[in-house]
Amino acid sequence: MGFFKTRKNKKFSYTPRHYKGEGNPYEIKHKFDDFRTTVGSNKGLKTKFISAWDDYRNNADKNADKRVLIIVSILVLIFLFIIGFDLSIFFSKS
Template sequence: MGFLKRTNKKFEYKPRFYKGEGNPYKIEHKLDKYRKTTGKNRNLKSKLTDAIGELRDSDKTVNKTIIYIIIVLVLIFLYIIDFDLSIFFTK
């Protein structure tokens, strides 16, 4: 009874065009090597303080740009729905 004794076939797969080092199947974010909070096996408090520190040290011009974009989009939305500002200035 040969069909009861089945063994799994093993294949040696090598990527055709990969010529780098390390595991080509490892999924890693591009910016993880620049962050403090990833890759370290520490406690929750130190991870949280590092994350807050990264947030405080972030680029301030990016935050201003996002705020300007949001303001412009809100103004465009108010113009489209014909929002009238005179309701705030009536006596």
């Protein structure tokens, strides 16, 4: 079943006539690709999730962890406010 497989681009070995540099001048590459572990041809959803989790766990920036937790908690509170969740069920009425 080839319905869910992504197509690979064709590769040609063309070099321009007047190009005197190293590497391929037509290669499109992000400047941070050498430092990321999640960039590449990940095959499945599980592999993508595992590589993203490893990248998150090996991150040395602890301020980013706090920032992510703050953003997630704010989004959860906004969601609870939108659906009309009543917080009084957590408090006793004595």
